[in-house]
Amino acid sequence: MPFYIGLMHYPVYNKRGEIIISAITNMDLHDLARLARTYGAERFYVINPLIDQQDLARRICGHWVDGHGAGYNKDRSKAMSLISVVSTLEEALSEIREKEGTSPILIATDARNDRGETVPYPFVRDIVTSHRASMVLFGTAWGMAKELIRDADYLLEPIMGVSSYNHLSVRTAAAITLDRLFSQN
Amino acid sequence: MPFYIGLMHYPVYNKRGEIIISAITNMDLHDLARLARTYGAERFYVINPLIDQQDLARRICGHWVDGHGAGYNKDRSKAMSLISVVSTLEEALSEIREKEGTSPILIATDARNDRGETVPYPFVRDIVTSHRASMVLFGTAWGMAKELIRDADYLLEPIMGVSSYNHLSVRTAAAITLDRLFSQN
DSSP states (O other): OOOEEEEOOOEEEOTTTEEEEEOOOHHHHHHHHHHHHHHTTTTTTEEEOOOHHHHHHHHHHHHTTTTTTHHOOOHHHHHHTOOOOOOOOSHHHHHHHHHHOOOOOOEHHHHOOOHSOOHHHHHHHHHHHSSSOHHHEEEOOOOBBBHHHSSSEEEOOOOOOSHHHHHOOOOHHHHHHHHHHHHOO | OOEEEEEEEESSOOSSSEEOOOOOHHHHHHHHHHHHHTTTOOOOTEEOOOOOOOOHHHHHHHHHHHHHHHHHHHHHHHTTTTOOOOOOEEHHHHHHHHHHOOOOOEOOOSSSSSSSSSEEEEHHHHHHHSSSEEEEEOOOOOOOOOOHHSSSSEEOOOOOSSSSOOOOOOHHHHHHHHHHHHHHO
């Protein structure tokens, strides 16, 4: 039942389909941390192998959790305190295994439907409800590398609105995914 | 059935509950335009009475619709072309009335539940599906002024996850609202 979210900055694709390390975006940290707190995630892992990018993320979090921002906006502090900055997915998984005593079911997300066989939202909602722990992964830039998706237990179907257009930001896609999987409606 | 969305920058509250005009945020325009395109909105009205703020918004849109950005990212261009920058809600409503031949049902949103009597999502989903036109309003800063909410036909219930924490960004709140009201699931 406990769940975790991860924001992957590597390995992800750029516009030309090459593997890159993407830069951490301030707004992504804020929006996903607030979503994590709203929907009850245990932790929000920001995953980036570059030390200077990790330092940037930790400085942003520090400002809101211990620094000036903590006094200015307590709600933001409660959200940002859910963030852990780590180098690799394996590092996050190892922390989760230690805490939960089991490996989380790993759910990948992607806006495209040609990167693996996908499963529908209601199916994954049942899975995350009935398993001891789960982790939902979101990709930045042009999405997570196929190899990463292949290592996940399930790949969620793309979010489709009413047309074939589904170029959402990772912030809004994560919002819709968490609401579909973890809302109490 | 056709629907519109509006992002209100006035009259909205600041942290201390005073009425202000909020500043236009680049990321809000991008994220909401992409949501509008995904869920099939007719237009996305950016509503701000300040001329220099309107100019800023039009310059951002121009870059993506006609400028360098249009060639760089066609998907973004398709989304940003849905934006109309106007001074007041009345201006947006008047455009909609002209196009649809009727006033849209006006749906307000708010994170708090003390600013008017709220209605649940399934109820509003039925309304927007069965009416000739509707418009969903999102507030920036600390939310839309009570007077504005009172003028709407309905106020949607706040988005609640699993706890009493519901301090989402307008970007992610709009994502969840549009998915709940207009997705084809």
